[in-house]
Every structure is written in C-alpha cells, then in structure tokens.
Amino acid sequence: xxxxxxxxxxxxxxxxxxxxxxxxxxxxxxxxxxxxxxxxxxxxxxxxxxxxxxxxxxxxxxxxxxxxxxxxxxxxxxxxxxxxxxxxxxxxxxxxxxxxxxxxxxxxxxxxxxxxxxxxxxxxxxxxxxxxxxxxxxxxxxxxxxxxxxxxxxxxxxxxxxxxxxxxxxxxxxxxxxxxxxxxxxxxxxxxxxxxxxxxxxxxxxxxxxxxxxxxxxxxxxxxxxxxxxxxxxxxxxxxxxxxxxxxxxxxxxxxxxxxxxxxxxxxxxx
Numbered sequence: 091x092x093x094x095x096x097x098x099x100x101x102x103x104x105x106x107x108x109x110x111x112x113x114x115x116x117x118x119x120x121x122x123x124x125x126x127x128x129x130x131x132x133x134x135x136x137x138x139x140x141x142x143x144x145x146x147x148x149x150x151x152x153x154x155x156x157x158x159x160x161x162x163x164x165x166x167x168x169x170x171x172x173x174x175x176x177x178x179x180x181x182x183x184x185x186x187x188x189x190x191x192x193x194x195x196x197x198x199x200x201x202x203x204x205x206x207x208x209x210x211x212x213x214x215x216x217x218x219x220x221x222x223x224x225x226x227x228x229x230x231x232x233x234x235x236x237x238x239x240x241x242x243x244x245x246x247x248x249x250x251x252x253x254x255x256x257x258x259x260x261x262x263x264x265x266x267x268x269x270x271x272x273x274x275x276x277x278x279x280x281x282x283x284x285x286x287x288x289x290x291x292x293x294x295x296x297x298x299x300x301x302x303x304x305x306x307x308x309x310x311x312x313x314x315x316x317x318x319x320x321x322x323x324x325x326x327x328x329x330x331x332x333x334x335x336x337x338x339x340x341x342x343x344x345x346x347x348x349x350x351x352x353x354x355x356x357x358x359x360x361x
Contacts, residue, residue: 146262146267147269150267150268150269150284153282153284153305153310154258154261157256157305157311158256159310163335164192164194164334164335165193165194165334165335166191166193166194166337166338167191167192167332167333167334168189168190168191168192168331168333168334168338169254169329169330170187170188170190170331170332171187171188171190171200171327171329172186172187172327172330173202173326173327174325174326175323176323176324179321179322187204188200188201188202188204189203190329191342191343192243193342195241195243196212196213196214196240196242196243197213197214198210198211198243198343199211199342205222206221206223207222208222208223209346211342211344211346212343213239214233214239214240215231215233215237216229216231216232216233217230218230218346225348225352225353226354227348227354227355228355228357229355229356229357230357231358232359234359234361244257244260253303253312253315254311254334264288264289264292264294265287265288265301266286267284267285268285269282269284269285270284270302273302273304277304279304279306279313280307281305281314283303283305284302284303285302286300286302287301288300297319297320298318298319299318299319299320301316301318302314302315302316303315313328313329313330313332314328315329
C-alpha cells in the first residue's frame with residue numbers, strides 16, 4: 091500500500107492526538123503481523139514482561155479518570171483547530187486552520203479550511219481524502235464489503251482515534267503517562283498537562299518520542315496536543331470552540347463529491 095502524505099500522517103497522528111501514525115496503522119489494517127509464539131520469546135523478554143508495572147500517580151489517574159468519564163457522554167463532537175508543523179531540521183514552519191466532526195460510533199471528518207482545502211472523511215469502512223491542490227480523491231478501503239465496520243475510533247483500533255473521550259485503559263496500554271509540572275506552572279489557563287511516552291515495541295515508538303496533552307480542568311477536554319516525532323518535527327494542534335452532542339448532518343461523513351475531471355485513486359483492501 092502506498093504511504094499517505096506528510097499532512098495526513100501528521101494530522102491523523104497529531105491532530106487526533108492519542109492515535110497511531112496513519113502510515114503505520116493503515117498498513118497494519120491491511121497486513122496484520124502474525125502473533126509471535128510465546129515459546130520463541132527470549133527468556134529476558136519474558137522476565138521483563140512479568141515485572142509489575144509501577145503504580146499510577148494519583149494526579150495522573152485523576153485526569154485520565156475524568157477524561158474517561160466525560161468521554162462516555164459523547165454522541166457527537168465539533169471542534170475547530172489551529173495546526174502548526176515545525177520541521178526543525180529545515181527551519182520550516184507550516185500553519186493551517188481546520189474543523190473536526192465526529193459522530194458515534196465510527197464516523198469522522200476533519201478538514202483544512204484555508205486554501206488549498208483538504209478534507210478527510212471516514213464512514214466506518216472507507217477513508218476518503220479530497221485534495222484540492224492536486225485535484226484528487228484518494229480512497230483507502232479499510233474494511234471489505236463482507237466485513238463489519240469498525241465499532242469505534244478507540245485508540246489502537248483505527249489510524250485516527252480522537253483525543254476526546256479515550257478510555258483510560260487504552261491510553262495506559264500504549265503510553266507511560268506522567269504530569270508536566272513545568273508546563274503546568276507556565277500555563278496561563280491552568281490546564282493539566284500530560285506527558286505521554288510511547289511504550290517500547292508499540293507502533294507509536296517508531297514514530298514519536300513523546301506527546302504532550304493539555305487538558306482543561308473545567309471540562310476535562312483536551313485543548314492542545316504537541317507531538318515530537320522521530321524525525322525531529324514538532325506538531326502542535328490547538329482545539330477551540332469545541333461542542334459536544336449537537337445535531338450533525340450525516341452527509342458530512344459520506345464520500346465527497348468531486349468534479350468529473352478530477353483523478354480518483356483507489357487503494358482496495360486485500361482479502
């Protein structure tokens with residue numbers, strides 16, 4: 091399968107901040123790795139797996155518990171976002187604006203609303219990437235017609251889980267989590283700031299060194315995510331004007347219409 095563009099990789103991985111890198115996860119959807127035989131594991135690896143996990147700090151558990159609880163109430167989400175990609179090795183900074191829409195359990199749409207417009211739509215089975223700059227509609231089939239749609243956008247299940255309402259156990263499965271006292275002291279909005287460090291041998295470890303997540307302590311919603319990737323890039327997404335459980339037009343999650351002279355590229359899922 092062809093790799094996705096840097097923008098979709100950055101936004102799917104960063105704007106939807108607690109998720110897997112899109113290139114890794116899209117490939118995993120099509121070609122899941124066979125499970126490793128337990129007997130083949132080195133003795134040292136087995137011993138390490140049996141070491142008890144350090145207890146979660148109470149101040150971290152409080153934030154994750156409250157985010158988990160508020161997330162269970164979500165049926166729809168709408169949010170605007172400001173996106174910044176800082177390619178530090180090239181001293182190049184790109185800034186864009188966009189909007190995100192979610193409808194439970196598995197519909198998602200996010201788009202860059204400035205020029206050139208770029209839209210990503212997921213209907214539970216298929217990801218549609220509409221790119222005005224290249225005049226293309228790119229279609230990624232993540233589920234065969236004979237397969238059921240994904241049952242949620244939970245962390246680890248799709249290439250684009252939401253930063254809103256992730257389950258505590260799913261976050262802890264993929265990350266070591268702590269609080270950033272320095273960032274919290276400097277934050278004028280008095281938000282909680284989580285440090286999420288990808289655990290060893292997870293897909294995230296290949297792509298990111300750490301993720302910072304700012305959480306509003308009144309609403310317990312994420313308002314900023316900052317990702318540090320293994321290519322020395324820093325991606326920041328600020329969420330604002332976030333609304334939950336508002337009526338959302340179902341047409342937002344359908345295949346986008348494009349002019350007849352546009353190129354349509356399809357990446358079918360192999361059986």
